[in-house]
Amino acid sequence: MTRDRLGAIAGVAESDLGVVGPDRTSLDLQAQAAKAALEEAGLGLSDVDAVFSAGGEAWSPTMAIAEYLGITPRWSDATNIGGSSFDAHVGHAVTAIRAGRCEVALITYGSTQRSQRSRSLGRTGEIRGPAQFELIWGLPLPVGAYALAATRHMHQYGTTAEQLAEVAVATRAWAALNPKAYYRDPISIGDVLASPIISSPLHLLDCCLVTDGGGAVVVVSEAVAGSLRGKPVWVIGHGEAHTHLTIANMPDLTVTPAALSGPVAMEMAGVTHADLDVVEVYDSFTITVIETLESLGFCAPGEGGEFVSRQRTAPGGDFPLNTNGGGLSYCHPGMYGIFLLIEATRQLRGERGEAQVPGARLALVNGTGGVLSSCATVVLAGD
Numbered sequence: 042m043t044r045d046r047l048g049a050i051a052g053v054a055e056s057d058l059g060v061v062g063p064d065r066t067s068l069d070l071q072a073q074a075a076k077a078a079l080e081e082a083g084l085g086l087s088d089v090d091a092v093f094s095a096g097g098e099a100w101s102p103t104m105a106i107a108e109y110l111g112i113t114p115r116w117s118d119a120t121n122i123g124g125s126s127f128d129a130h131v132g133h134a135v136t137a138i139r140a141g142r143c144e145v146a147l148i149t150y151g152s153t154q155r156s157q158r159s160r161s162l163g164r165t166g167e168i169r170g171p172a173q174f175e176l177i178w179g180l181p182l183p184v185g186a187y188a189l190a191a192t193r194h195m196h197q198y199g200t201t202a203e204q205l206a207e208v209a210v211a212t213r214a215w216a217a218l219n220p221k222a223y224y225r226d227p228i229s230i231g232d233v234l235a236s237p238i239i240s241s242p243l244h245l246l247d248c249c250l251v252t253d254g255g256g257a258v259v260v261v262s263e264a265v266a267g268s269l270r271g272k273p274v275w276v277i278g279h280g281e282a283h284t285h286l287t288i289a290n291m292p293d294l295t296v297t298p299a300a301l302s303g304p305v306a307m308e309m310a311g312v313t314h315a316d317l318d319v320v321e322v323y324d325s326f327t328i329t330v331i332e333t334l335e336s337l338g339f340c341a342p343g344e345g346g347e348f349v350s351r352q353r354t355a356p357g358g359d360f361p362l363n364t365n366g367g368g369l370s371y372c373h374p375g376m377y378g379i380f381l382l383i384e385a386t387r388q389l390r391g392e393r394g395e396a397q398v399p400g401a402r403l404a405l406v407n408g409t410g411g412v413l414s415s416c417a418t419v420v421l422a423g424d
Contacts, residue, residue, distance in 0.1 A: 044311050044422060048135035049266035049273035052082030053383040056255035058372045059223050060155050067097040068109045070151035070255030075110060078257040083270045084145060091116035091143035093134060095126035096150055096376050106149050116143040122283055123410020124323055126150075127258065127379035128417035132279030134260040144262045148382075151255030152374035171287045181240055183325070184248060186288035186412035188240035191328035193294035195242065197343065200331065202242055204346030206233035208327040209246045209369055211355035216366025218356060218396035223250055224370045246369075247327040254374035258382050274386045278310025278420035288412045295343075297329075298416035299336040299407050307405075310420035314339055318401040319388045320360070321381040323409035324367040333407055337418070361398045364388060378408030382419065389423035 054077035056070035071094070079085060092103045092114040099105035103119040106112075116137050120126060127148055134146035168176050180186065194200045210230055216222035228246060236245035266273040282301035285291045307313070314337075322333045331345035339360075340348040354362035363369075365384040368377045385404040387393050406419045 044277045046263050046275045046277065047279070048138045048260050048262060048276045050258055050276065050382065050386050050421070051261045051266055051269050051271065051273055052078035052080070052084070052259035053386045054078040054081060054257050055221065055380070055383060056151060058221055058254040059252055061153060061253040063156055065153055065156070065253070067151035067153055067255065068105060070153070070253070071097070071106050071149040071257065072109055074151070074255045074257035075106070075147055075149050078259045079147070081271065082259045082261070084259065086110050086112055088145045089147045090114055091134065091137060091146035093118045093130040093146060093148040094150060095119060095121040096152060116146070122281070122415035122417070124325065124376040124378045125281070125408030125410035125415045125417040126376065128382065128406055128408035128419050129281045131258070131260060131276055131382065131419050132281060132417065135276050135279065138260070138262045144265050146260040148258040148260065148379065149255065150376055150379045152376065153253045154375045155251050155253045175287055175289055183412050184240045184243060187326040187328055188243045189288055190294045190332065190413055191242050191326070194328060194332065197295060198346070200346040202234055203230055204350055205247055205327040205331065206230040207349045207352065208324065208330045208354070209233050211349070211352050211358070212324060212363050212367045212369045214352070214355040215364050215396060216370035219366045219371055222366040222371040223252055243326060243328070249325045249368035249373040249377070250370070252372045252374050254372045256379040256383055258379060272390045272424050274389045275422045275424070276419060277422050278306040278308070278312070279418065280305030280309070281415070281417040283415035285414050286411060291413060295332060297332050297336040297409060297413045299333050299409070299418060302416045302418040303337040303407065306418035306420050312403060312420055317403050317405050318361070319364060319385065319398045319404045320362050321385045321404065322363065322407045323377055323381065324363055324369050325373070325377065325409065327369070329409055329413070332413065333409060337405070337407060356396070364393065364396050364398060378410070378417070381406045381408060385421050389421055
């Protein structure tokens with residue numbers, strides 16, 4: 042089947058990950074990743090004519106990274122919908138490329154939250170705005186919001202703590218194959234259940250890491266891709282949606298916005314669930330994975346726990362998922378969505394060594410932001 046090539050991912054890279062020390066900034070990490078991604082693509086900073094970013098230490102992340110790298114872009118997009126921002130940026134980039142507004146788009150992210158020993162969402166002093174109606178009751182964010190979703194899913198569908206733990210165990214098995222993963226030692230379902238409760242019913246090992254790290258993705262036009270070295274990975278579908286900001290206003294605690302973004306991306310790409318070879322979804326918490334798989338239509342509502350059981354998503358299983366170790370075991374520097382794109386690209390290029398999914402040609406990436414608030418879905422195809 043011939044599928045429209047909306048643009049190509051020509052280069053991807055991570056910065057140093059884990060703990061980078063007190064002397065590095067988020068801009069340092071973005072620059073490190075950006076230069077490596079451009080070099081992989083065979084491009085330089087002077088070739089970049091569009092910049093996309095979110096988060097970081099500046100009020101305008103695109104102006105900050107462009108200034109830092111000496112880029113004067115003709116297209117700039119600092120859309121911030123949480124951890125899914127960078128997956129949304131891919132869709133925005135190919136839209137701008139097809140409109141003739143740019144040809145080489147650089148997407149970056151960086152964070153030093155581990156070194157700073159902070160999970161701050163920027164709240165200082167008096168709490169105002171929508172968050173005041175939840176924080177006044179002592180809701181710990183974001184984990185408390187995801188715990189509410191997990192509690193509802195368990196109540197409504199009978200999902201068990203053991204099924205949530207399946208996700209963490211399988212993801213750690215993939216991390217064992219990734220030298221860059223923060224945690225690589227194997228864990229069992231018993232280990233997950235024995236780890237401390239952080240916000241009931243979520244245990245410590247149900248929760249994502251807190252690390253430093255940065256990443257970069259270079260998206261180019263089809264014409265530029267044809268002139269570059271290396272294997273392009275084609276963007277063939279994208280969609281995005283957000284349904285709420287605060288967890289109290291989530292329309293259904295068991296359904297994420299992937300129910301809206303997923304069908305749009307898959308229809309645009311002309312693919313079905315059965316066509317996909319590898320899936321990378323945001324795993325901020327184990328419940329995020331189960332709800333995302335249901336919302337994307339890989340299984341019916343309430344069947345996510347059974348879907349991931351018996352280590353189906355682990356290496357050797359028939360549903361390769363989060364093949365770098367995910368936010369649960371590989372890295373999670375606050376906003377994880379860019380790392381989903383990096384891993385999917387490497388899988389489609391056949392570069393993942395022991396963790397390579399044989400014959401991977403089509404991948405789906407789904408980022409989640411906020412408290413199950415936003416989703417951006419991207420479908421990618423190998424050359």
